[in-house]
Amino acid sequence: MNLQITRNGTVFMQLREDIVMGRLRPGERLRTETLRQRYAVGGSPVREALMRLESEGLVELEENKGFRVAAVSQEQLDDLSATRTEIEGIALRKSIALGGVEWEANLVSAMHFLASASRESDHAPYDRNADWLAYHREFHRALVAGCNSPILLDIRERLFDLGERYVALSISTKGEARDHVAEHRAIMAAALERDADTAVRLNREHIERTTEKLKLLGDFAH
Amino acid sequence: MNLQITRNGTVFMQLREDIVMGRLRPGERLRTETLRQRYAVGGSPVREALMRLESEGLVELEENKGFRVAAVSQEQLDDLSATRTEIEGIALRKSIALGGVEWEANLVSAMHFLASASRESDHAPYDRNADWLAYHREFHRALVAGCNSPILLDIRERLFDLGERYVALSISTKGEARDHVAEHRAIMAAALERDADTAVRLNREHIERTTEKLKLLGDFAH
DNA sequence: TGTCAATAGATTTTCGAATATTTTGAATCA
DNA sequence: TGATTCAAAATATTCGAAAATCTATTGACA
Structure with missing residues (x-):
């Protein structure tokens, strides 16, 4: 049964x-x-x-x-974001160095899904939509999937989960509307052009921007 | 806990x-x-x-x-060593940048225990001795303990465990006798002198040397 | 009044048995 | 012979109740 x-x-x-x-x-x-x-x-x-x-x-x-x-705190959020930046930096560089055409194709595909989901629900707070979240998660997974390091990918996955909880716990500040699609597309473009330094920088800024937004509402922060 | x-x-x-x-x-x-x-x-x-x-x-x-x-493989050992090198590199740099006198004192203390345990049992294969293993583990923990990142330390700890299993599974090749004490002392010295590049390099070589030794006996490697 | 001890109640942890699933192996058929 | 089916044995999973532990409350005593 x-x-x-x-x-x-x-x-x-x-x-x-x-x-x-x-x-x-x-x-x-x-x-x-x-x-x-x-x-x-x-x-x-x-x-x-x-x-x-x-x-x-x-x-x-x-x-x-x-x-x-598990409790949350401003310290852990900062630690989490910093560590995630480092881990994803390593994995992204390796992906750019080692990733083949299969990695590229999968990344382009993930980007397409993400953009599509963003367009469909652009009137709503789409970054809370369940579909959008799944595509967003998949994009970031695809971005580093070419790194040929299962261990690194597993660590990244867990940190992403922990981080996503902080996003969910924050009451959508929506201060300045971000163009998520453009942000992700820029990271992807740099990765596909094998420009590791730019890709890693854009990814770091991407994470920092999210963390900063969450900093505003010190709801659970002790 | x-x-x-x-x-x-x-x-x-x-x-x-x-x-x-x-x-x-x-x-x-x-x-x-x-x-x-x-x-x-x-x-x-x-x-x-x-x-x-x-x-x-x-x-x-x-x-x-x-x-x-869990199964073991040459691929996972390589992945593990590479990832451990990266993670410990990050944590070590942060320790060197942020660690205070407490971190230094604890590191010196851990080194002393390790050296003492090595001396006492230098006739036996001391790197299999339970005490030595505990002190060795504690040294590497102390080395990066100043990094102020609980998440990074937790990840490092787990990777260390996984790596230690590979050491235990190998039948003590003992090819060329290594001077473990000297190796660890050198890493510590560089760390205390706040020479991050040297410390990270020595640590990387330390891990690589262990991994290489294990490579020799392809026992479980599929 | 304040502290401590004892007890009752609530909750977690553990066990042994019941249930569900997989594996084994014998019997059947092509 | 080889493939297939089916029951039974082995094993994993889950449940409900017993045991152990923690928490709150009461009452005795200084």
Whole structure:
């Protein structure tokens, strides 16, 4: 009946999304009973999913006292953005050095999806749209996918998740409307031209711009 | 993280050590029943520990088919060493730029322990001695501890664990006797002199030398 | 009034059994 | 012989309840 997907795996994905999307707030207690009801499963899958998320930094565990949604702070946001910049810098340079035509094609494709999704919903706050988020994630993944380093890609992926939570937790300031499509297109162009220094610089500015925007609303910052 | 208290935490640490030290071989199946007996606990703590280790890359999970000790390969060893070099490079530079006298003192202290442990057991293959391994680990941790980036330190720690497993899995080639103490002392000296370029270079060579030695015995390499 | 101890209640953690899935191997058919 | 089906054995997964631990509250005592 339950084809191939285990309850534990399902809960893991749902719970991660609930945390990354900010539906569960930082510091909030995650009682087993509550989660059992929320996801309609027993205690074992819930605990196993929580253990995995703890290892990914989205959940905190205090032994014999239970789980909480991981706290956030201005310091961690800064650390996260700085580290992400470094990691993506390395991966991007390697991609530009090693990536073949397959990497290029995939990147162009991802850019197309992103641009399309941006156009369709340009009246709404499109950077909250679920589709747009998925395409955005895919673009950044495709950008560095040619680096030939699974370990680096795995690290990047996790940092991206952690960062996305900060975006979700911020109440869309929308100070000055950014032209996301142009930003991404510029990074892609530099990458395809094998101009590593420019691509890395643009990517760094891209991350910094997002971090700066979040800095404005010191909601959870302690 | 008080990992000693709950059974799950205890199993997690024991199992991780058994894998990192090579007592459980790559690819080996990890049946719940076997592990229950091995660690004298029930199924829940075992599965929870395995989930955490899966997230750390030491265990592989195939849904509904169970767990295995993560496979090893020459490609992953190369990827691991390269990534570790990059990550430690970043952290080391930040440490040298930001580290205060506390960082310096801790580093000197760690070096002293390492040198002492090396001297005491210089007749034996001391780089397999449990104490020596702990001091070695602590030295490398202390070296970058001043970087003021918890996220970077966490990543470095995990990569170090993964790398240590490759060392444990290799049958002590001992080709040319290395002067480990001198190598570490040189890295420390450059760091304390705030000579980032030299420190990073020496650290890179330190990692490369270890990786090269392991390359010789293509035991598990597929 | 303030501190401490004891207890009851709430929650986490763990176990053993029940359920679901995969693997094995024998029997059947082409 | 080789492929296929089907049951049973092995194994992984999940559940519900028991055990262990933490938290809150009450009452005794200084």
